[in-house]
Amino acid sequence: MGRAPCCEKMGLKKGPWSDDEDQILISYIQQHGHPNWRALPKHAGLLRCGKSCRLRWINYLRPDIKRGNFSKEEEDTIIELHKKLGNRWSVIASKLPGRTDNEIKNVWHTHLKKRLESHQTTTKKRRTKSKCASSKAIPLKGQVLSQNLIPQEVESEELDVSNQPSSSESSSITETTTSSYGITKHEDNSNDNEAFLDDSFWIETLSCEGDDIVESSSLTNVSTVEVVPTSPLTMIKNKDICNPNLGYDMDNVDLWYDIFTRIENLSDLPEF
DNA sequence: AATCCGCACAACCGCAGGAGT
């Protein structure tokens, strides 16, 4: 399919954004939203391509972006989710309100991956060191090692997609973040189904693994993660999502969820 | 004090897929 040319036109600026550009972008989006990223820079008077504007907004300028270091809980959550989902950063990001896929990806590559790798090597050393103790040293499926580190060897096999429906709160979390990219735009959450899936097998897998404090705390982190309202936008969103009067028929949701998951299980097993 | 090196993070690039015509 024809791909839209991006940044090919001469005169489009690349590289780091200046404060002025940020301000222009912010004020434009606050006034007009971003119905069309491609046309946005032109209308806003920015010498950037739409893609660049979108990235800048989503990864940096959004009002509900949570800046700063990742907490221990967030890191654990990322590790756990990565173990189950692989490099699906956007899905992982949807579980961490205020965090972007780019940010999570960076954190993974700079911190967490190394943490896991270093742990793996130490584990392997231990395993080869004592043959007698090896059967005990090798972590069982789902068993959690010290220092909150999870062996990557069990990553793909453990992915259990034959899950049961999850609670409705999971989807709320997802929507909270995925739909938060726009100010005026209220997009349908096209990931709803996926979000259900992800949450459900997240919850189920963890509940199976839950004989460890760290694991269960990770579970708690995810399922009870609260969106800190950092902006009016976030507050509005939370209000919408959490409002019990919104009229969601949860039985119906579960029904449809069940149907979708069954279909998914039949035809679309994830590949890792 | 100067230089080097590694790390962290922002930004870019190319691809896939959905929506519209």
Place this chain on the structure above:
DNA sequence: AACTCCTGCGGTTGTGCGGAT
């Protein structure tokens, strides 16, 4: 059905900064 447009995603790169030498 075929095509274009647009968005979103994941991988990769570039750059600035801080610590080590």
